Amino acid sequence: MEEKKSSHWLDALSDGTAGLTTISSCLTVCDLRCDSYYKLIAAEVPLSLEPKPARLRVYKGNQVVNDQALPGFPSSVQSLYIDEIEPKMPIIAVSVGPSILFYRNMKPYFKYTMPSLMIEPLEEEIWKKLSVERQANYEKLINDLKSTMNISQMSTLSQKLISLCESEREDFIRENSEPKLERLSGIVCMTTIFKNIEEEKEPNCLIIATEASDIFIMDPQNFSILHEARVCSFKATPDLISASGSYQNDFKIIISSREGSICILRKGWLEGREIVKLEKPATSMSLLQIDQTIVVLSNSLMCYSKKGKMLWSLNMPEAVTCLTPVSLPHLGVSLVCIALSNGLVQFYSHKKLVDEFQINGSVLAMYFGKLGLEEQVLVLVTRNGSLLIKILKRTADFSKPIETEDKHEEESTSLSIPKKSKIFLEQMERERENAAAIHNIFQSELWRMRLEAAKVTVDILRTGDSTFSGDLQTPLKLLAQVDGLGPDFLLTLTLENISATKIITNLAIILHANPNHYKIEKMYAELTPLVPGIPLVADFTVRIQLTSENTLPADMTLENSIVRVLIVKEKLAKPLIASTVVMPQPELQMLGTV
Amino acid sequence: MNSVHFSVNGNTNQNAVNYTLTTIAEKPKTKVITSSGSNLNWLLHKMYLIGDFTFCKKLIEQQMEMTLNQEFLLHMKGKILREEGHFQEALKCFKRTIEFDSKNANHYKEIGKTLFKLQKYNQSLEIFLKAESYLEAPDYEVYHYIADLLRLNAKHSKANILDVKEYFRRSIMCGKQIHTYKTLANIYRKEKDYTKAIELLEGSLSVAPGNVEILTDLGIMYLKINEVDRAYEKLQEALASEAKHTNCILAVGAIQQTRNDIDLALNTYKNMPNIQNEGFEIWSNIGLCFYRKNKLIAAVSCLKKALWLCPLNYNILYNLGVVLMTAQQFASAFQCFVSAVTLRPESAESFMMLAICLYYLNDAENAQVAFRKSILSSDAIKNPLIYLNYSIFCLECLKNVEESQQYLNNFYNLCETMKVPNEYMQIAENVLVKLPSSMLLPEIRHTQQIKETKILNMNDEDDKSTTAFNDNDDDDNESGSIESKSVENAAADDDLV
Known part of the structure; x- marks a missing residue:
């Protein structure tokens, strides 16, 4: 593929050995020390699946300035301001499993674990019983537990209990004689809104979405839950989340679910509302701050209003990986940056493609915003762990859509009518003058050809007219027998291979009679391979086509009441045997009974 | 407040109770069960959407060892296997998900879809009907599939077609999927109920404004009820957003040709991409354009090409005959x-x-x-x-x-x-x-x-x-979209003319 480069971007950094694998939700940029030098914060998601702890890193340029281990796979990283004390220092929230780890000044600060989901009373009861029962009864109780509940509804403790083998159970139950049953739900994504004033560095609220389809709005100042809501009235597991507004005034949260729905949650609602149902769940989604439309990336790039009306859609040339909004207030445009799986990065202004460039490897995570001292920086992290940082040139202008390679195509768009040769034109002239003669010659030749074809057909039928096949390769003998009084007859054909050793394959029988006289139920039959010495017997029903008054067909005579039997071999034009069976006249008294 | 407060001193790694990737292999018999809250289902889903199946499979394998709640893992495994074309294995996975939750409509839906792919339509229909009975909320996919399967099952029965339409309608009500709109519109089109079809397509335009396919279909539908101006308007709108849409060009050209605007029609046809490999309709139309301009040799050339592409088309034969006679x-x-x-x-x-x-x-x-x-x-x-x-x-x-x-x-x-x-x-x-x-x-x-x-x-x-x-061209345009039946359609519509 041809390398595409864009003139709008400066390569600030291209580090193929950064060894950073992460996803978009685990990438953020903030003014960590309040020195107006924005730093990149990335939580590594160890996609190698090796038993190696995930890490939280802070980058200054390509230098890692802070690196610490995380207790599990991070699902989201957010930077947020919690109070108005100067200097304004953001805190970092990292969600791992059911907990959120807060860091202040990159020092662990607080750990918040989501409240447990409801525990079934039955489960609690069983655990109470278990602690007092004797060992012999464990089996029954555990089976009760298994049969009445889905594993997904059980607490971790019960799941562990079920997985243990019998000998270990007693100890386990004794250890947990006063069980603290807990059912935690993992955090799948987070985002922030402002608490009060919608300005940079003002205090935020954290929005948390869990796998159990709950949305929490948390005030990070005292870690209290301000509002709790369901994603939707039916099952919709959140996957992506995007929000705008402030908690005090008005806000909206857009949630994309694993089931493919996109839901909106507004201030004060206890339950979100589905606005769009996608054919395939969204790979990436964002609520654009500028015009409050929702851009969704699944098979195609789609843009929806908040009411769920599709504003436009665009098919993507390749599979897509992620999307990030690129807001350029100084140019008065808001772009959407899209990464394709083949490493192409494209920028769209509404439906128009305004810029693109190619990088090596597919992008897994993207972020656009301030970084370092620059205002407009695009951070890209690829699947194979390279970190790329590109700075937008101040001269960049995205007002013109880039030209795709249509140009030389358009030049050649004249209708290329099939050319006719000179001979054709001459023939045309000749035909114009002697149309009648040409026609007559053609017709007589046509008749001659038909005659010739008919002659050959007759010839073939005549030469094969015998009950023996003359072909040395396939010596065959055919016997025919007709049973019945009429109008139904049973025609029994016996075919024998009379060669010494050779098996004859791919044979078929064709029966042919005047359709006005006889009705043959099966006119064509493919035969099994014929072994020498063992005759093959085949029965066929032949029925006289009686008139409505139960009489014989008018033109049926003794001479023409025949059925032709042809034995043919695959890929052989000439039949091996062509024989006629003379059908007996039916008993007249039988006709009346039919 | 429910949260657990404790300060984290220095390295958070000490608190890694739940995440025990390292301890899997120690006791092969007893599984290490991770806490319910820390599964990696979200990561699995994300990577599945990106299409990194190798990673997904590895992750599923690893997670299988660590949790008893394998419902989601099996569900995803089934989906991946299905996308890779291993339908039987996918079916096995989905059947196991039912063991975890026997009343989950989603699992039945996936089984139904897999059976559909395997072309076991009767079984698939049964499963989808079962899924319907377990639905918590209306699900457009289930309705769409039921309708589609009913349609496949009962081509001849009149009573069923009502059911089919009802299910499609329900699917549209809750899903608003463009392909459902199109399928139902097609049913109406085949029944020659063009006003209903138009109504549906207009409805789908509100979901997907500017969709070229729909605009083209709609234009052709308007042609059917002889509202040429409206048709022309819709088709022009379609051309405006995609100048090289084959069917649309053909239809617009045909209208211009009927309005005796031969040069305009020829210009329209010129925009057709890859015109050499297009169907016979375009060549036949171009041929007639040339005939109108009295360029007989060009007309014969084009019609002969059309005839070569479709030797048994009555209209081409007739038109070529007329041109040759001229x-x-x-x-x-x-x-x-x-x-x-x-x-x-x-x-x-x-x-x-x-x-x-x-x-x-x-x-x-x-x-x-x-x-x-x-x-x-x-x-x-x-x-x-x-x-x-x-x-x-x-x-x-x-x-x-x-x-x-x-x-x-x-x-x-x-x-x-x-x-x-x-x-x-x-x-x-x-x-x-x-x-x-x-x-x-x-x-x-x-x-x-x-x-x-x-x-x-x-x-x-x-x-x-x-x-x-x-007119015929337009018919053929349409039938082009339903590939399987194009021949029948063309024939049937020809009779009308």
């Missing part, structure tokens, strides 16, 4: 009309053309046979030309004044019931003048007259066939 290639024209007549023995017009052809080939005897067939055909009363031509033929060739008079009367009778071009009337008057008394006029003038008239006739004929053809 070029006075009667022997070739004869072949075309013979083929046309063989394809449609009931067609009165092609028999008439065949007769005229034979007349020029000096075969009056057969010409008369052909004329007779044409006149006896039930379609003969739809076209007064047939009577007029036969009347001329009787007069000219057979010298049978009475019969000539009789058919001329037939022609005048027909003229009273339908609108007939003035040229026909003039010709008829010419004939009338010669009929009883003026038989003495020189012979040669007559034949010339006939030639003229006939060529004129043919021209008019051809006008008709052009328009007819355009």
Whole structure:
């Protein structure tokens, strides 16, 4: 593929050995020390699946300035301001499993674990019983537990209990004689809104979405839950989340679910509302701050209003990986940056493609915003762990859509009518003058050809007219027998291979009679391979086509009441045997009974 | 407050209770169960959407070891296997998910879809109906599949088609998926209920504004109910957003051609991408454009190409025959009309053309046979030309004044019931003048007259066939979208014309 480069971007950094694998939700940029030098914060998601702890890193340029281990796979990283004390220092929230780890000044600060989901009373009861029962009864109780509940509804403790083998159970139950049953739900994504004033560095609220389809709005100042809501009235597991507004005034949260729905949650609602149902769940989604439309990336790039009306859609040339909004207030445009799986990065202004460039490897995570001292920086992290940082040139202008390679195509768009040769034109002239003669010659030749074809057909039928096949390769003998009084007859054909050793394959029988006289139920039959010495017997029903008054067909005579039997071999034009069976006249008294 | 407070001192790694990737292999018998909150389902889903299946499979394998709650893992595994084409294995995975939650409509839905892919339609329908009974909230996919399967199952039963429509409607109500709109619109189209189809397509436009496919379909639908202006508007809108949409170009060109705007039509066709490999419709239309511009050789070339692409198309044969006749290639024209007549023995017009052809080939005897067939055909009363031509033929060739008079009367009778071009009337008057008394006029003038008239006739004929053809084109456009049945459709719609 041809390398595409864009003139709008400066390569600030291209580090193929950064060894950073992460996803978009685990990438953020903030003014960590309040020195107006924005730093990149990335939580590594160890996609190698090796038993190696995930890490939280802070980058200054390509230098890692802070690196610490995380207790599990991070699902989201957010930077947020919690109070108005100067200097304004953001805190970092990292969600791992059911907990959120807060860091202040990159020092662990607080750990918040989501409240447990409801525990079934039955489960609690069983655990109470278990602690007092004797060992012999464990089996029954555990089976009760298994049969009445889905594993997904059980607490971790019960799941562990079920997985243990019998000998270990007693100890386990004794250890947990006063069980603290807990059912935690993992955090799948987070985002922030402002608490009060919608300005940079003002205090935020954290929005948390869990796998159990709950949305929490948390005030990070005292870690209290301000509002709790369901994603939707039916099952919709959140996957992506995007929000705008402030908690005090008005806000909206857009949630994309694993089931493919996109839901909106507004201030004060206890339950979100589905606005769009996608054919395939969204790979990436964002609520654009500028015009409050929702851009969704699944098979195609789609843009929806908040009411769920599709504003436009665009098919993507390749599979897509992620999307990030690129807001350029100084140019008065808001772009959407899209990464394709083949490493192409494209920028769209509404439906128009305004810029693109190619990088090596597919992008897994993207972020656009301030970084370092620059205002407009695009951070890209690829699947194979390279970190790329590109700075937008101040001269960049995205007002013109880039030209795709249509140009030389358009030049050649004249209708290329099939050319006719000179001979054709001459023939045309000749035909114009002697149309009648040409026609007559053609017709007589046509008749001659038909005659010739008919002659050959007759010839073939005549030469094969015998009950023996003359072909040395396939010596065959055919016997025919007709049973019945009429109008139904049973025609029994016996075919024998009379060669010494050779098996004859791919044979078929064709029966042919005047359709006005006889009705043959099966006119064509493919035969099994014929072994020498063992005759093959085949029965066929032949029925006289009686008139409505139960009489014989008018033109049926003794001479023409025949059925032709042809034995043919695959890929052989000439039949091996062509024989006629003379059908007996039916008993007249039988006709009346039919 | 429910949260657990504890300060984290220095390295958070010490608190890694739940995440025990390292301890899997120690006890092979007892599984290490991770806490319910820390599964990696979200990561699995994200990577699945990106399409990194190798990673997903590795992750599933690892997670299987660590949790008893394998429902989601199996669900995803099934989906991945299905996308890779291993339907049977996928089915096994989905069946195991049911063991975890026997009342989850989603699992049944996936089984149903897999069976659908395996073309086990009856089983699939059963499963989808089961899924429907477990639905918590209306699910467009389940309804769509049920409707589709019912349609496949019961092509012949009338009662079922109502069910089919009902399910499609429900699917549209809750899902608003474009392909559901399209399928239902197609059903209505096949039933020739164009207003309903239009209603649906207009509805789908509100979901997906500017969708080229839908705009094209809608344009064609408007053509069907003869709202040419509306159709043109929709098609132009479609072309505005995608200038190289094949079907749309064809339809727009056809409309322009019907409006006698030949150069514009040709220009429209020029935009067609990859025109050399396009279907016969476009070449046939281009051929007729050239014929209108009196470029006969180009017209013959294009029509021959169309015929080569689709040798059994009646319209192409007929049109090529007309063009060849205009070029006075009667022997070739004869072949075309013979083929046309063989394809449609009931067609009165092609028999008439065949007769005229034979007349020029000096075969009056057969010409008369052909004329007779044409006149006896039930379609003969739809076209007064047939009577007029036969009347001329009787007069000219057979010298049978009475019969000539009789058919001329037939022609005048027909003229009273339908609108007939003035040229026909003039010709008829010419004939009338010669009929009883003026038989003495020189012979040669007559034949010339006939030639003229006939060529004129043919021209008019051809006008008709052009328009007819355009309609057909549109039909074919549509049937192109439902690939499997295009041939049947084309045939059925041709009859209408």
